[in-house]
Amino acid sequence: MAAVLYIIWYIKAQIKPDNYLLFNYIFVISAILIGVNTGQRAVEDVPGLLTFVTVSVIIDVISFSNLRLSKYTLNSVVLNNKRILAKLLIFANVKKYHFYLPVFGIGDVYFLSVILTSLYKLNSNYLFYGNLLILGGTVLDIALIWLLHRKEKFKGYPATVGMSIFTYAFFIIRAFI
Known part of the structure; x- marks a missing residue:
């Protein structure tokens, strides 16, 4: 509950850009805690995990597409609001260039937290494979971002796609072994 309250406060608060990094780290920890809680309580079995993955990816892909419906999704609304967008990205402090580099979205952290927690809950040995899924999905x-970023209408890429492909592949391979 504290993590949810912090996130609500963080999004509404007037924070100086110099302080984004500190509050951003707390925000990431809050999203991880919420994701772990969701993974422990909501996902009971493999079909439940795959349903969560499927719904998350569909929503994410629609948000980043150029469909008429996509402009009403939460991601699209946030992408058009720079003040909120700056708070919902995870930054790396690149001292060499004197700026913060956006690395990941907070929704992606939540998504990964739910997947890892669910995999661990299903079988503790799956945690190792879950980390491989994340690595493979990120690569x-x-x-794909490198291939698509120069397109004229490119406005971002849903990071949940790679992880979901590898999650499905894991369970398909697991079913045959």
Whole structure:
């Protein structure tokens, strides 16, 4: 509950850009705690996890597409509000260039927290494979972003796609082994 209250306060608060990094770290921890809680309580079995993954990816892909419906999704609204967007991205402090580099979205952290917690809950040995899923999905996402970023209408890429592909692949391979 404290994590949810912090997130609400953080989004509404007037924070100086110099302080974003500190509050951003607390925000990431809050999102992880909420994701862990969701993974422990909401996902009971493999179909439940795959349903969560599927719904999350569909919403994420629609948000980043150029469909008429996409402009009403939460991601699209946030992408058009720079003040809130700056708070919902995870930054790395790049001292060499004197700026903060947006690395990941907070929704992606939540998504990964739910997946890892759910995998661990289903079988503690799955935690190792879950980390491999994240690594493989991230590499796939980076490759796709690199290929697509120069397109004229490119406004971002849903990072949940790579992780979901590898999550489905894991359970398909697991079913045959």
